Amino acid sequence: MKISYIFCTLIFALLFNGCVASNQTDLTHSVKYDMTNINYKAAEKLLLDAKLPLESAVIMATVVNIDDIENSSTLGRLISEQMSARFIQAKMNVIEMKFRENVYIKQNTGELMLTREIGKIAKTHSANAIIVGTYAVANSAVYVNIKIINPSTNVAIAATDYVLPMNRDVEDMIGRKSRF
Numbered sequence: 001m002k003i004s005y006i007f008c009t010l011i012f013a014l015l016f017n018g019c020v021a022s023n024q025t026d027l028t029h030s031v032k033y034d035m036t037n038i039n040y041k042a043a044e045k046l047l048l049d050a051k052l053p054l055e056s057a058v059i060m061a062t063v064v065n066i067d068d069i070e071n072s073s074t075l076g077r078l079i080s081e082q083m084s085a086r087f088i089q090a091k092m093n094v095i096e097m098k099f100r101e102n103v104y105i106k107q108n109t110g111e112l113m114l115t116r117e118i119g120k121i122a123k124t125h126s127a128n129a130i131i132v133g134t135y136a137v138a139n140s141a142v143y144v145n146i147k148i149i150n151p152s153t154n155v156a157i158a159a160t161d162y163v164l165p166m167n168r169d170v171e172d173m174i175g176r177k178s179r180f
Helices: 002-031 035-050 074-089 115-124 168-174
Strands: 057-060 093-095 104-106 110-112 129-137 141-150 155-165
Touching: 035 074, 035 141, 035 155, 057 074, 074 093, 074 129, 074 141, 074 168
Parallel strands: 057 093, 057 129
Antiparallel strands: 104 110, 129 141, 141 155
16 A cells, blocks of 8 residues: 555655646757748748749848838848748749839848839849838737738739747847847
């Protein structure tokens, strides 16, 4: 009786400890994530929803801060670069705007698409779509919105929203002093 009581107590303690360790691991994984994978999944959703033909000409604007659309950050530029990469991998012709003279490029910000210029730029480059986006910084996350715009009508043909949990890397990329 005494041995089975000790045995049961030991088994219960091991199981309980495993549950606690498991929850701690889950919590750790929720803070650490693969931003590239998240951005790729968002790009894939846009590709599916927009139903663009293969090898469509696409322009990617820099994802900007929703509170200051004339500014971006390392985070906004990285999101744009990763989205572009996924569109290229999906056989889209992504027009590289860094080498164009007629796009508003603000130093340390990226390629910004001004509304009055979108149609003109798209026509000049025969673009079928322009990808634009914003991000909003909150206390525990960054909320991202990306849209594919038909440049001839200025109508959004696909959109997606997603959340990047705040961590040290994200804080560094938005220029916030790290709390982690």
